[in-house]
Amino acid sequence: MSLAIVGISHRTAPLEVRERFVVDAEQSAQAMRRLASTGCGEAVLLSTCNRTELYMRVAEDHPDAADLAARFLSDHARMAEHDADRYLYTLHDEAAVEHLFRVVASLDSLVIGEAQIQGQVKTAYERATTTDGGFSVGPVLARMFESALRVGGRVRHETRLGTGAASIPSAAMELARKIFGNLKGRRALVLGAGEMSELTVECLRSEGVQQVLVSNRTAARAGEVAARLGATAVPFERMAATLGDVDIVVSATAAPHPVITDAVIAQARVAERKRPLLILDIALPRDVEPEVGAQPNVFLYDIDDLSQVVEGTLERRRSEVSIAEGIIRDGVRDFWQWYRGRNVVPTIRDLRGWAEQVRDAETRRALQSLQHLSAKDQGQVEALTRQLLAKVLHGPTTRLREAAADGRDAHVLEVARYLFGLDDKARNGAGSATERRHDTT
Amino acid sequence: MVTILISSALLLYLVASGVLARSFAGGGDAGPRTGTMVAALGVALHGAALAAFTALHNELPLVGLAPSLATLGFLIGVFLLVTTITNARPVGLVLVPVMAVLAGLALVLGLQPTGEDLAFRGVWFAFHVLAAFIGYAGLTVAFAAGLLYLLQFRELKGKRLGRIFRFFPALPTLDLLGRWSVAIGFATLTLALLLGWGWTVRFQQTLAPGNPQVIWGVITWFAFAAMLGARAWGTAGRERRAALASVIGFTVVVLVYVVLRLSVVAGSVFL
Numbered sequence: 265m266s267l268a269i270v271g272i273s274h275r276t277a278p279l280e281v282r283e284r285f286v287v288d289a290e291q292s293a294q295a296m297r298r299l300a301s302t303g304c305g306e307a308v309l310l311s312t313c314n315r316t317e318l319y320m321r322v323a324e325d326h327p328d329a330a331d332l333a334a335r336f337l338s339d340h341a342r343m344a345e346h347d348a349d350r351y352l353y354t355l356h357d358e359a360a361v362e363h364l365f366r367v368v369a370s371l372d373s374l375v376i377g378e379a380q381i382q383g384q385v386k387t388a389y390e391r392a393t394t395t396d397g398g399f400s401v402g403p404v405l406a407r408m409f410e411s412a413l414r415v416g417g418r419v420r421h422e423t424r425l426g427t428g429a430a431s432i433p434s435a436a437m438e439l440a441r442k443i444f445g446n447l448k449g450r451r452a453l454v455l456g457a458g459e460m461s462e463l464t465v466e467c468l469r470s471e472g473v474q475q476v477l478v479s480n481r482t483a484a485r486a487g488e489v490a491a492r493l494g495a496t497a498v499p500f501e502r503m504a505a506t507l508g509d510v511d512i513v514v515s516a517t518a519a520p521h522p523v524i525t526d527a528v529i530a531q532a533r534v535a536e537r538k539r540p541l542l543i544l545d546i547a548l549p550r551d552v553e554p555e556v557g558a559q560p561n562v563f564l565y566d567i568d569d570l571s572q573v574v575e576g577t578l579e580r581r582r583s584e585v586s587i588a589e590g591i592i593r594d595g596v597r598d599f600w601q602w603y604r605g606r607n608v609v610p611t612i613r614d615l616r617g618w619a620e621q622v623r624d625a626e627t628r629r630a631l632q633s634l635q636h637l638s639a640k641d642q643g644q645v646e647a648l649t650r651q652l653l654a655k656v657l658h659g660p661t662t663r664l665r666e667a668a669a670d671g672r673d674a675h676v677l678e679v680a681r682y683l684f685g686l687d688d689k690a691r692n693g694a695g696s697a698t699e700r701r702h703d704t705t
Numbered sequence: 706m707v708t709i710l711i712s713s714a715l716l717l718y719l720v721a722s723g724v725l726a727r728s729f730a731g732g733g734d735a736g737p738r739t740g741t742m743v744a745a746l747g748v749a750l751h752g753a754a755l756a757a758f759t760a761l762h763n764e765l766p767l768v769g770l771a772p773s774l775a776t777l778g779f780l781i782g783v784f785l786l787v788t789t790i791t792n793a794r795p796v797g798l799v800l801v802p803v804m805a806v807l808a809g810l811a812l813v814l815g816l817q818p819t820g821e822d823l824a825f826r827g828v829w830f831a832f833h834v835l836a837a838f839i840g841y842a843g844l845t846v847a848f849a850a851g852l853l854y855l856l857q858f859r860e861l862k863g864k865r866l867g868r869i870f871r872f873f874p875a876l877p878t879l880d881l882l883g884r885w886s887v888a889i890g891f892a893t894l895t896l897a898l899l900l901g902w903g904w905t906v907r908f909q910q911t912l913a914p915g916n917p918q919v920i921w922g923v924i925t926w927f928a929f930a931a932m933l934g935a936r937a938w939g940t941a942g943r944e945r946r947a948a949l950a951s952v953i954g955f956t957v958v959v960l961v962y963v964v965l966r967l968s969v970v971a972g973s974v975f976l
């Protein structure tokens with residue numbers, strides 16, 4: 265069995281291609297069932313707006329399983345195979361493991377350090393474990409995903425990769441928090457009813473802003489957005505009067521000229537208010553006259569200022585990448601040692617089983633000629649043979665595990681099985697270990 | 706024993722200052738927490754040193770320059786630990802070096818009792834001096850909060866949004882810390898002045914207006930009053946005015962101390 269990933273991401277495909285590959289939760293269950301018939305021993309499907317990836321453990325006798333998975337994805341995207349191949353990538357074994365770890369640690373994200381990916385991977389993994397009784401996730405993928413999530417958690421805790429504002433709305437909220445502290449109980453006015461305004465209303469709501477007012481030249485549009493997002497619509501003509509009562513103004517209109525001028529600020533009697541007023545002008549061209557920012561209690565920021573915050577955050581995050589990569593390297597190494605170590609488990613079990621049979625038979629025979637010994641002494645002889653066996657086998661067992669970790673397991677296993685005649689014994693029925701040679705965690 | 710404990714506290718203050726400065730320079734987020742924890746350990750040792758001093762000399766460390774500086778440094782440390790409640794740990798960037806300087810000066814000057822026969826030893830005196838020291842510790846914390854407020858305000862208003870913006874607490878957090886420090890400092894200093902005057906009036910039948918300690922205390926009291934006035938007066942920008950008043954007030958009080966110290970007649974017990 266080997267590990268493989270087939271997928272598409274923001275690194276290989278533009279949004280209009282990626283969105284064709286998105287698999288929703290309902291489709292995911294069907295996909296798992298279809299994949300089971302393609303030779304996938306285990307599979308987890310991760311689908312977000314930036315990536316759709318299939319993590320699989322495929323049987324050695326199904327070398328084309330990854331191709332079949334690629335076909336499955338291209339079918340789902342209703343895309344010709346040769347077209348899909350331009351965007352799809354396939355990774356195997358250690359590279360596949362490292363990729364997952366990097367994804368969970370958010371090093372492979374469009375915005376490095378973004379927090380959502382960890383939850384998305386966790387959801388994808390949990391969904392796979394519950395699909396039809398969890399047939400799609402076995403011990404290997406379970407361990408791989410749990411290790412990846414653990415490493416992702418370490419990266420978040422031990423580096424500054426997840427800190428700071430990395431998007432325009434989050435930068436706006438960070439600024440607001442620095443000026444007002446807690447945003448709970450604050451009032452905000454959003455000018456404009458476009459996509460950016462909607463996003464901002466959602467952000468303000470999630471920060472606990474008590475009341476969000478939406479104002480737009482087209483009142484109906486403002487009413488529609490307000491109703492959908494739990495805000496209150498305000499007539500555009502009352503904008504100046506409303507300005508005096510709110511703490512935060514977010515302006516994102518499509519107006520070709522400034523909407524908030526010195527005159528509007530004077531009309532709103534901003535200079536007389538005790539509280540500061542934060543104005544976030546995220547429109548292009550700008551909605552707010554720069555002179556407005558000269559008012560002592562007005563904090564005015566435009567899109568460039570917010571970008572400055574975002575860029576600062578991204579720069580700091582980039583400086584943390586090498587630390588995160590070190591943590592990932594450790595995690596991948598640990599997982600890979602465990603994974604490779606599994607190959608030697610059947611041989612170790614056979615070896616110990618055979619040695620135990622020899623010990624048991626020889627001890628019984630010896631004890632029959634030592635009947636004069638007390639039960640306590642016979643017990644000590646038994647214990648002595650066990651200790652002896654444990655000491656003798658400790659070395660070979662350790663060496664076998666080391667060989668597996670170093671990737672020399674194939675040759676060393678062959679030698680070990682030959683030297684101890686383990687395959688002969690298995691064939692002769694001396695031990696049933698060969699039949700028990702199945703996945704072990 | 707006292708010297709070992711206070712030296713250990715000084716070492717921890719220096720380490721904490723380094724952690725905070727490094728965190729500020731590198732934009733680290735865990736720095737303020739780690740720095741405050743190290744400083745807290747220093748404050749604990751500092752407190753133990755003062756307790757050991759009291760036990761050893763059977764005298765509270767409230768008389769003489771070195772013991773006074775040591776006590777003041779300890780009280781500022783206690784204030785710093787309280788700031789963790791308001792999430793204003795980065796003020797340690799100013800306060801911990803001040804604590805280190807005070808502990809260092811106490812060590813250099815020699816943490817020994819003055820041996821002077823003070824007529825006014827006793828509970829009354831202890832309360833008077835302790836209340837005054839709490840007042841000065843409050844003034845120092847108000848200064849630190851005010852300084853950080855002004856720098857953060859400047860950063861936000863000037864749209865620089867760099868290191869200071871990220872590292873310093875939010876404006877309301879700093880304002881809250883400054884407000885409480887001034888309130889506590891003003892109340893305790895007022896109490897200290899009343900206790901001192903109560904004693905001099907009762908036993909010396911005078912308000913001792915020419916006493917340097919009284920002059921310094923009264924000027925500090927007016928500095929506090931100015932800070933409260935700056936907040937109460939006007940509408941827009943009251944918090945910023947209060948922060949500015951805290952910084953100016955603290956500076957004036959320190960300068961007045963230096964002037965009084967330099968001009969005081971030989972043999973005076975003024976700190």
